[in-house]
Amino acid sequence: MVSRFSMSGFIHARCPGPMAVGSQFHKIAGWLILAILLLGRVLSATAAETPVHPNVLLIMADDLGYGEVGCYGQKRIQTPNVDKLASQGMRFTQAYAGCHVCQPSRSVLMTGLHMGHTPVRANDTRQYLLPEDVTVAELLQEAGYETAGFGKWGLGYEGTPGHPNQQGFDLFVGQYLQVHAHFHYPFWMWKNEEKVYLEENRRGRNTYANDFMHEAALNFIIENRDGPFFAYLPYIIPHVELVVPEESEQPYRGKFPKRVILDPRKDYLGSEDGLATFAGMVSHLDGYVGDVIALLNVLGIAENTILIFTSDNGGQNGGQDQGWTKMTDYFAGNGPLRGYKGTFYEGGLRVPFIVRWPAKVKAGTESDLMIGFQDVLPTLCEVAGVAVPDNIDGHSLIPTLTDSGEQTRHEGLYWEYAFRQGIGRAARMGDWKIVQPNPNRDPELYNLKRDIGETDDIAAQHPDRVEEMVKFMDNAHEPQRPHPGPGIKTGVRDYVAGPWLSSEN
Numbered sequence: 001m002v003s004r005f006s007m008s009g010f011i012h013a014r015c016p017g018p019m020a021v022g023s024q025f026h027k028i029a030g031w032l033i034l035a036i037l038l039l040g041r042v043l044s045a046t047a048a049e050t051p052v053h054p055n056v057l058l059i060m061a062d063d064l065g066y067g068e069v070g071c072y073g074q075k076r077i078q079t080p081n082v083d084k085l086a087s088q089g090m091r092f093t094q095a096y097a098g099c100h101v102c103q104p105s106r107s108v109l110m111t112g113l114h115m116g117h118t119p120v121r122a123n124d125t126r127q128y129l130l131p132e133d134v135t136v137a138e139l140l141q142e143a144g145y146e147t148a149g150f151g152k153w154g155l156g157y158e159g160t161p162g163h164p165n166q167q168g169f170d171l172f173v174g175q176y177l178q179v180h181a182h183f184h185y186p187f188w189m190w191k192n193e194e195k196v197y198l199e200e201n202r203r204g205r206n207t208y209a210n211d212f213m214h215e216a217a218l219n220f221i222i223e224n225r226d227g228p229f230f231a232y233l234p235y236i237i238p239h240v241e242l243v244v245p246e247e248s249e250q251p252y253r254g255k256f257p258k259r260v261i262l263d264p265r266k267d268y269l270g271s272e273d274g275l276a277t278f279a280g281m282v283s284h285l286d287g288y289v290g291d292v293i294a295l296l297n298v299l300g301i302a303e304n305t306i307l308i309f310t311s312d313n314g315g316q317n318g319g320q321d322q323g324w325t326k327m328t329d330y331f332a333g334n335g336p337l338r339g340y341k342g343t344f345y346e347g348g349l350r351v352p353f354i355v356r357w358p359a360k361v362k363a364g365t366e367s368d369l370m371i372g373f374q375d376v377l378p379t380l381c382e383v384a385g386v387a388v389p390d391n392i393d394g395h396s397l398i399p400t401l402t403d404s405g406e407q408t409r410h411e412g413l414y415w416e417y418a419f420r421q422g423i424g425r426a427a428r429m430g431d432w433k434i435v436q437p438n439p440n441r442d443p444e445l446y447n448l449k450r451d452i453g454e455t456d457d458i459a460a461q462h463p464d465r466v467e468e469m470v471k472f473m474d475n476a477h478e479p480q481r482p483h484p485g486p487g488i489k490t491g492v493r494d495y496v497a498g499p500w501l502s503s504e505n
């Protein structure tokens with residue numbers, strides 16, 4: 001097996017493109033190659049046997065904007081591996097996250113239920129999954145898949161029924177409370193119910209949280225190469241805090257104006273060279289994608305592995321003196337779209353979505369089908385040969401992906417979020433988009449076909465359309481069940497390392 005691939009080719013496969021932005025991964029690549037060498041003896045002489053059902057890899061970035069990778073128009077940040085993914089699979093141009101922020105978006109992804117039905121509808125520790133909530137991981141686990149997640153969970157924490165081990169994951173490595181996943185050099189991380197201490201981070205910035213989770217993910221893929229496996233990789237970058245290992249930032253030094261971008265939240269890191277740091281974070285993420293693809297190739301399982309790459313919501317805003325907003329704007333991080341993470345405009349909701357599955361999906365294809373995160377569960381059920389549960393909101397994308405059969409289309413997509421002023425909401429039907437940021441405001445109407453930037457509110461000219469879409473939104477909303485948890489305080493001082501904290505803290 002080992003002789004079937006070239007070591008140098010493997011490393012180079014991870015570092016294509018004009019800049020050596022992948023070179024920061026030599027440490028991981030070296031580890032990986034060692035692991036494969038050690039496994040060489042146990043790997044069969046032929047490629048791993050094709051499992052009955054395809055392996056599934058679901059990679060999700062955190063706060064990666066629609067325009068932050070090259071294949072969606074990014075010009076300043078290098079993402080050769082994600083771009084290659086698109087050239088080898090299908091790129092969706094009208095894909096929508098479950099919601100405009102983390103927790104609810106993940107709830108839609110895991111349950112196949114849109115925001116009017118899904119159990120977790122806000123970034124709120126009182127909200128988590130209950131036993132009766134059915135996740136895609138549970139469905140695939142029951143179908144015989146080995147299931148694992150690596151990254152940010154956000155749908156329940158230790159001692160609650162929302163814990164990932166209670167919701168279909170045999171293994172989960174990462175952070176359960178999403179606030180914990182804001183920190184990239186934590187003191188500890190979870191591996192199932194065990195707290196893994198990163199003592200080295202008490203002495204300084206040594207282990208980047210994502211690298212730790214990523215290595216665990218690669219390990220899982222190697223161990224389960226005979227499949228079928230479901231690996232969910234919700235990486236925690238490029239979400240701020242704004243920090244990345246120097247090797248990833250270095251290629252961008254001097255390429256952009258040097259801007260200090262600080263974090264207004266206590267004990268969070270900012271950057272002296274924020275634009276270079278952010279670009280480095282995106283390229284670091286891109287390197288992970290390269291690692292995963294290279295590993296699938298090395299293990300001989302790429303052909304029958306369906307890999308989805310997406311982001312949980314749009315590009316970031318806010319920050320001290322609006323530093324993150326300006327950062328996103330500098331890179332045109334949300335492309336031509338209006339708004340950012342946390343808003344119902346396209347920039348908050350529309351995300352990159354790429355599917356690579358060499359056995360079934362034609363390389364270099366594109367789809368403008370209007371899809372949402374609720375479609376992931378039924379798609380993966382069909383992949384795994386499991387019956388799709390009744391009463392979910394998504395549709396399988398297999399007809400589009402395989403260019404066969406009849407694709408069921410959404411009449412519309414719906415989002416909501418309860419703010420202090422009440423429930424804000426939005427919907428898309430055909431070319432039309434309605435946005436009502438809170439119940440005290442009149443709905444805004446846009447025609448995305450001729451106004452992708454949502455600049456021209458034409459609600460007054462189209463009262464019938466507004467009425468139809470308001471009715472659609474009214475029907476899509478079901479009252480949320482009572483929050484199961486009391487809510488917990490998430491202080492930072494026990495899990496984040498930094499020069500401002502001594503090891504005694």
Ligand SMILES: [Ca+2]
Nearest residue numbers: 062063102312
């Ligand atoms: Ca997010």
Ligand SMILES: [Ca+2]
Nearest residue numbers: 131132133134
């Ligand atoms: Ca469950």
